[in-house]
Amino acid sequence: MVTVMGQPETTTSEGGSITMSVGNTEVMYLPSADGINAITPPNLVFTNIQKIEHPIIEFDQRDYSWNDKVYLSITDPASNINPNEIDFVGSFNNKKLEIFTDSGKHLDYVLSETGKNSNFFTGEIQLTGFLLGDVNNDGIEDILTSETSGIGPYNGKIGTAQSDKITARYYYAPGEYVDTSVPIRMYLGELGFFMRSYDIAQKPILRLNDYDLNLAYGDKSDIVSVNVKSDSDLNGIVVQLHETWPGVFEGEIPTSQVKTSSSLLVSPGDEITATYYDKTLPDPYAKGEILPILATTQIQKTNQVNY
Ligand SMILES: [Ca+2]
Ligand SMILES: [Ca+2]
Ligand SMILES: [Ca+2]
Ligand SMILES: [Ca+2]
Structure with a gap:
């Protein structure tokens, strides 16, 4: 039984529910099977009325990669104990x-x-993946340790598996909880040149999307190394792409018509092939498997070069 003291105002009556205002507090009541007639003014003694207000719990994304930063929020006016x-x-x-x-x-x-006095509570948790060696191919092992520690609101770390799910569950009253779950999955890298063909004087631009490689957060940009070769330069070179957006990497291919150690030799009509070795693979690839991902572009046949 719920008894509302004072002089509440009924502000809406919609779909069988009633919103009451008592002071600054607005509370919604849903009548039981006994029906809305359970309200018996003027004494305002309600019987068999169930309070349906409960906290709302949410993650900030619909899925996460293995080492994403996760933001969690709870809206719970009942836990705003002190408005000051x-x-x-x-x-x-x-x-x-x-x-x-x-x-x-x-x-x-x-x-x-x-x-x-916001009634809105937030925190973040760093996903810490698992050890897979050097995932961005720069020659340095990437330390994803599965570390699981922290009490919040901002120091939490939690390890993940190749295919996983994170759940937050909030018990706000004895036997009562709300929860939310989001999958954690890894991505197949996508590699491509900006254009299908380039003039021999142009520098081809390569882009990689792999959200598993956002290894550093904040101002620090990540890098990834890819192998690039041409018909005229089968040994090719290694090119570093730089992160332009979390998990998105771009770089210019330093082509030239005279071979140097830092440039890719190209001739008119050549095909250029770039290869990214993705070690951060989703199911059904095995953990530790390496998948080459290729992209190609052409050097145009032109008559502009004077010999
Ligand atoms: Ca407060
Ligand atoms: Ca590395
Ligand atoms: Ca980054
Ligand atoms: Ca990947």
């Missing part, structure tokens, strides 16, 4: 916030209110 202070939600005050993966990693976590 930043409050927290988590595993205290008879509540519990668990973050876990299908592959068995687990954290008890805390989120902080975004403002003193």
